Amino acid sequence: MHLVWYFLCVLGFTSKSFRVVHLDLKGAPPRLGYLRQLLPLLAAQGCDALLIEYEDMFPYTGRLANASALNAYTRKDVKRLLSWAHDMGMEVIPLVQTFGHLEYVLKLEEFRHYRELPSFPQEVCPSNEDTMSLIEEMIEQMMSLHPDAKYLHLGCDEVFHIAACSKCTQRHLSKIYARYVIQLAELVRKKYPGVTPIIWDDMMRQWSPQYISSSPLTSLIEPMVWVYAEDVSKLLPHYIWHWYGKTFKKVWIAGAYKGATLPTSVVPDIEVHFKNQISWLNYIDNTPVQIKGFVLTGWSRYDHFAVLCELLPVSIPSLFLGLSLISRKHKHITQTEVFNIWHSSMRCSPSLKFDLHNLKFEPRYLSSCNFPGIEIYNAILQYLTIKSNIEALDISLTEKKGWMTKYNVDHNYTSPWRILEDYRSLNAHQLQQELGHFKNSTELKLSKYFDQFSINEWIEQKIFPLEFKLHNLRKTMENLIRRDVWPRRPLR
Ligand SMILES: *[C@@H]1O[C@H](CO)[C@@H](O)[C@H](O)[C@H]1NC(C)=O
Ligand SMILES: *[C@@H]1O[C@H](CO)[C@@H](O)[C@H](O)[C@H]1NC(C)=O
Numbered sequence: 001m002h003l004v005w006y007f008l009c010v011l012g013f014t015s016k017s018f019r020v021v022h023l024d025l026k027g028a029p030p031r032l033g034y035l036r037q038l039l040p041l042l043a044a045q046g047c048d049a050l051l052i053e054y055e056d057m058f059p060y061t062g063r064l065a066n067a068s069a070l071n072a073y074t075r076k077d078v079k080r081l082l083s084w085a086h087d088m089g090m091e092v093i094p095l096v097q098t099f100g101h102l103e104y105v106l107k108l109e110e111f112r113h114y115r116e117l118p119s120f121p122q123e124v125c126p127s128n129e130d131t132m133s134l135i136e137e138m139i140e141q142m143m144s145l146h147p148d149a150k151y152l153h154l155g156c157d158e159v160f161h162i163a164a165c166s167k168c169t170q171r172h173l174s175k176i177y178a179r180y181v182i183q184l185a186e187l188v189r190k191k192y193p194g195v196t197p198i199i200w201d202d203m204m205r206q207w208s209p210q211y212i213s214s215s216p217l218t219s220l221i222e223p224m225v226w227v228y229a230e231d232v233s234k235l236l237p238h239y240i241w242h243w244y245g246k247t248f249k250k251v252w253i254a255g256a257y258k259g260a261t262l263p264t265s266v267v268p269d270i271e272v273h274f275k276n277q278i279s280w281l282n283y284i285d286n287t288p289v290q291i292k293g294f295v296l297t298g299w300s301r302y303d304h305f306a307v308l309c310e311l312l313p314v315s316i317p318s319l320f321l322g323l324s325l326i327s328r329k330h331k332h333i334t335q336t337e338v339f340n341i342w343h344s345s346m347r348c349s350p351s352l353k354f355d356l357h358n359l360k361f362e363p364r365y366l367s368s369c370n371f372p373g374i375e376i377y378n379a380i381l382q383y384l385t386i387k388s389n390i391e392a393l394d395i396s397l398t399e400k401k402g403w404m405t406k407y408n409v410d411h412n413y414t415s416p417w418r419i420l421e422d423y424r425s426l427n428a429h430q431l432q433q434e435l436g437h438f439k440n441s442t443e444l445k446l447s448k449y450f451d452q453f454s455i456n457e458w459i460e461q462k463i464f465p466l467e468f469k470l471h472n473l474r475k476t477m478e479n480l481i482r483r484d485v486w487p488r489r490p491l492r
């Protein structure tokens with residue numbers, strides 16, 4: 001395919017717009033050494049800003065101390081990360097949630113009374129007089145570690161329970177949101193002159209343009225419009241886009257490079273993410289909206305309580321491809337050229353040729369490349385093979401073959417020879433050994449990238465269920481073959 005894109009003549013998306021990489025540290029936060037290794041590579045590919053979402057990895061102090069995870073980064077860690085980013089000429093945009101997605105704070109006993117709904121620790125109640133001082137303190141602590149920040153992302157997305165408590169139900173829905181965000185934004189502007197507050201756009205996307213246009217919000221904040229779908233226009237009607245363009249001086253846009261497929265994904269779907277980014281470029285083509293920056297988001301969990309999704313090292317190919325696409329300075333660029341740049345950024349063999357379609361079905365194409373994280377990328381591919389073999393074994397023994405089904409187990413009624421034979425011919429024992437080796441060797445490989453807590457979490461979420469499955473199959477089999485006398489039919 002030699003499609004030519006003309007996206008850099010897009011009116012509002014220029015070489016001055018930021019190319020932003022989102023670091024979501026709320027799941028499997030990388031070791032600093034790994035980030036240090038990555039930053040120059042990101043910079044070399046055109047990334048000139050980081051959107052850093054610390055969540056509970058931020059070193060909160062004072063009354064907020066318990067909001068930090070026990071393995072949070074230290075103040076010194078954060079300063080080192082910021083100085084490396086600074087050396088690379090990158091803008092750092094800290095993100096602190098201020099409305100919804102405050103699970104890591106509101107889950108705690110001492111902060112439960114700030115909740116909008118007593119049983120859901122997601123959002124603060126904007127009608128509670130104390131809320132603003134809590135949030136102000138979070139902002140203060142964040143800004144004190146980012147004294148040079150020019151932007152502060154306030155989150156404000158996915159406020160699922162709004163106007164739900166008895167105080168709030170008496171107020172008008174969109175007014176509650178706008179009033180609260182205006183209050184926040186004014187606080188930031190007053191206290192930190194020169195700092196521009198940013199919010200995710202999804203809440204206001206649902207409301208009437210007239211209402212928002214007439215609100216002071218439009219001059220206080222810059223919206224970050226996020227769509228991760230393959231077809232941006234499906235989730236973002238053009239009239240909204242034009243309205244944003246008329247209403248806000250600058251608009252940020254956000255696609256994804258990981259963490260947007262399934263909450264349990266282990267490898268990013270490069271094709272879907274690439275199509276999402278292309279769709280964005282086409283979408284903004286020829287619209288006069290000023291694009292402040294294009295963000296590649298990389299979610300580590302869907303929310304504070306969710307399991308881990310794709311790890312950062314496994315997602316480097318997807319991230320580098322996204323950067324190769326959005327950072328090109330040429331006016332015309334073909335897909336082949338983007339792919340060539342991508343290949344060389346990942347240090348793949350020049351003879352390696354493939355397109356996105358065959359990559360989807362054969363992720364091993366990248367196995368011989370040499371990007372930071374390749375050993376984890378390869379380990380995860382091996383994991384997928386082991387997992388599917390174990391699932392196939394399970395289905396074969398308990399559903400396809402006729403001697404270890406639920407019926408056999410319920411009636412303790414089987415042919416010991418048949419079941420032993422199936423167990424042997426399906427390599428159940430070898431699979432168990434393979435899983436054990438895989439667990440040990442992967443744990444060792446992961447230790448270069450993550451701390452022991454993240455490694456333990458990953459192993460518990462990904463390996464334990466497979467061990468459990470094998471263990472149960474074995475126990476069931478052993479129990480069934482212990483019998484050597486059987487009753488007459490019919491069985492009861
Ligand atoms: C943090 O949590 C512990 C245990 O629940 C509690 O004793 C302590 O007072 C809390 N710290 C702060 C600063 O609230
Ligand atoms: C994995 O490591 C554990 C603990 O070090 C050890 O007991 C076990 O034998 C190892 N398993 C394999 C298959 O190497």
Ligand SMILES: *[C@@H]1O[C@H](CO)[C@@H](O)[C@H](O)[C@H]1NC(C)=O
Pocket residue numbers: 409412479480482483484
């Ligand atoms: C099946 O029979 C064996 C041998 O009598 C016995 O040890 C085992 O507990 C039985 N299992 C069940 C589930 O009844």
Ligand SMILES: [Zn+2]
Pocket residue numbers: 116124125126127128163164165166167168169
């Ligand atoms: Zn409320």
